[in-house]
Amino acid sequence: MTKIALVTGGTRGIGASISSNLKDSGYTVIANYASNDESAENFSKENNIEVMKWDVSNYEQTKSCISEIYNKYSSIDILINNAGITQDAPLHKMTVEKWNKVISVNLNSVFNVTSSVINKMRENGFGRIINISSVNGQKGQFGQTNYAATKSALIGFTKSLALESASKGITSNVICPGYINTEMVAAIREDILKSIIDTIPSKRLGEANEIAEMVSYLVSEKASYINGATFSVNGGLWMD
Ligand code: CAA
Numbered sequence: 001m002t003k004i005a006l007v008t009g010g011t012r013g014i015g016a017s018i019s020s021n022l023k024d025s026g027y028t029v030i031a032n033y034a035s036n037d038e039s040a041e042n043f044s045k046e047n048n049i050e051v052m053k054w055d056v057s058n059y060e061q062t063k064s065c066i067s068e069i070y071n072k073y074s075s076i077d078i079l080i081n082n083a084g085i086t087q088d089a090p091l092h093k094m095t096v097e098k099w100n101k102v103i104s105v106n107l108n109s110v111f112n113v114t115s116s117v118i119n120k121m122r123e124n125g126f127g128r129i130i131n132i133s134s135v136n137g138q139k140g141q142f143g144q145t146n147y148a149a150t151k152s153a154l155i156g157f158t159k160s161l162a163l164e165s166a167s168k169g170i171t172s173n174v175i176c177p178g179y180i181n182t183e184m185v186a187a188i189r190e191d192i193l194k195s196i197i198d199t200i201p202s203k204r205l206g207e208a209n210e211i212a213e214m215v216s217y218l219v220s221e222k223a224s225y226i227n228g229a230t231f232s233v234n235g236g237l238w239m240d
Helices: 013-024 037-047 059-072 097-124 137-138 145-168 190-198 208-219
Strands: 006-007 027-031 050-053 078-080 127-132 170-177 230-233
Touching: 006 013, 006 059, 013 027, 013 037, 013 078, 013 208, 027 037, 037 050, 050 059, 059 097, 078 097, 097 127, 097 145, 097 170, 127 145, 127 208, 137 145, 137 170, 137 230, 145 170, 170 208, 208 230
Parallel strands: 006 027, 006 078, 027 050, 078 127, 127 170, 170 230
Antiparallel strands: none
16 A cells, blocks of 8 residues: 655645655655645645645644544645745744744744654554755844744654654654745845855755755665654755
């Protein structure tokens, strides 16, 4: 039977590339999304991937949507926690709304979704969990105390989960993308983005498929002994 993969924020940006790459590798993919119906429908049609709308920052919604998935499919074997947003501002201008929103979507979501699938993975004796962090969780970034805090947190979450789950055939790893050619990065002010690219040794943005390829390897059988690891994919911007 084909393995079932759930990708949060899986219809746009890095998530869309991960979803389509996993599908091409033979997995059955469910791509979650939060709000943009039009791009989700287009993505679904173009890639023949099932999409499912819910807010991963909402615990009750997440529990209920994941039980719907379990009613339809016997298992969720692969979980890619990719959903994330930015609401950048230096701390002296950071509102509590921006702080809370980013913490909920980027970090609480990972608890909500992972805690909803972990018990069945443990029962099945197999699971692959990959959390999408960021170079800015490793090095910090001006204007991102909220975002960087969540992305660093994912590294600690991943390592702790790896310790708890290794004996049950579950691996938990984290990828830290650098600046990737997506709408999120395109939203950075042009002059600021140019100055960021100047600091990247590769002198270019990464492509979403360069993250998706790493994901596809980490979920494969070949990667069974890789657990609790952090992978930097950032053109040399930060070496950790
Ligand atoms: N280091 C030091 N000082 C900086 C700075 C930096 N990187 N960036 C700005 N400053 C200084 C400016 O020089 C300016 O100083 P003066 O007041 O003395 O002139 C001051 O800070 C204010 O700068 P801005 O005009 O930029 O401030 P702002 O409030 O208009 O904008 C900001 C703040 C929105 C955070 C803007 O700086 C910004 O967009 N920065 C980029 C943040 C970023 O990289 N986000 C990544 C988004 S993509 C992503 O997150 C994906 C991923 O995982 C990589």
